[in-house]
Amino acid sequence: MENNLIKTTIEDHVALITFDAPPVNAQSTAFMEELIAVFDELNATKGVRAIVMTGNGKCFSAGADIKSRSKQSDWAPGETYRHLRRAREVGFVIMEMNIPVIAAVNGPALGAGMGLAICSDIIVASKNAVFGLPEIDIGLMGGVRHTMRVFPIGLTRRMVLTGYRVPAEELYRRGLIEACVEPDELMETAMDMARTMASKSPTAIRLAKRALNTVETMGLKDGYRFEQNLTVEMSGTADSKEAMAAFLEKRPAVFSDD
Missing domain, CATH: 1.10.12 (Lyase 2-enoyl-coa Hydratase; Chain  A, domain 2)
Incomplete structure (x- = not known):
């Protein structure tokens, strides 16, 4: 598998996926295509029993690559629909895995970045993490249906209509994520959970x-x-x-x- 923007290691039956697209792990076309390929290959890799995904640096993922989206008027005919299909599949390839996926959210998870976390099986987060849907502030729409599947309707509406960024501690207090820990405890928390899953049949x-x-x-x-x-x-x-x-x-x- 390619490891250009998505770094992957496997140890003790656990695959660690790290988004590595500095500075904020924005989701370009190349990022999405590589992420889909990585998950498809891990789904068929013998010996992988659990997956942890996280972001390199201070950000989990800031969402869509706005610089590339700003050039949308220059896209070839049909590219808009191909892009939308890729954006859907990035989430569904995570949801449809035969292997459990833990999102270890190390920092801001915004827009499509929050979508990656929401599509995982379990979310654990650093106290530095925030979750948000900033689309209303940047001329886009999206994220409502996936968010409403996991978050309460009122909170979802507040996030969508105001751009409110929810601190990880609030989500943990509401019982919407499984852990909110100090930054230096995040990966061990996620890996411990993954190793427990990997010990099962x-x-x-x-x-x-x-x-x-x-x-x-x-x-x-x-x-x-x-x-x-x-x-x-x-x-x-x-x-x-x-x-x-x-x-x-x-x-x-x-x-x-x-």
Whole structure:
């Protein structure tokens, strides 16, 4: 995989993705295409069981590359629609991963940058982090639907209509992110969580991700039935037998990546 704007390392079954597009990790076309490619490849990489993504420097991601957007009138015919498709897929490639994704938000996560965090499974943040949708101040629209999926309607409306930047501590107080820690504790907090996930059955994690992604938009009965069917599917696997044996024998389970 290319590691120009998106740096990737893998250790102990955990992939660490670091946005590296100084100064603010703005999302240019090259950034989005590389990020999509990295996530697609990690989704198919044997041995990767959890992912942590963060930003290099003081910013997680300031969102869209406004300098390139200002030249939109010079784009070739159809490029606007190709750009919008890329922008959608950057979020969905994270959401649709078979592997859990933790966003370790080290600084401002704005606009499309906040979108990357919102599309992850779990958000942990530094006390330096803020979350915002500044589109109304720069002549753009966007972010409403993804934000409303996670944040309360009132807070979403305030962010969209006023450009309010929410401190990470407020989001943690509201129960909307899973941790808000000192800056020097952020990566260890995220990596500890990722290593815990990586210790679980890879098969169970994949099925759990499928359940989480699917039942969100289903009714109660249909959603529960879907989960029950996944339980039946899981019970016939080698990982299920190993997990039960380890529980009964009071020992750590040992799972393969096959």
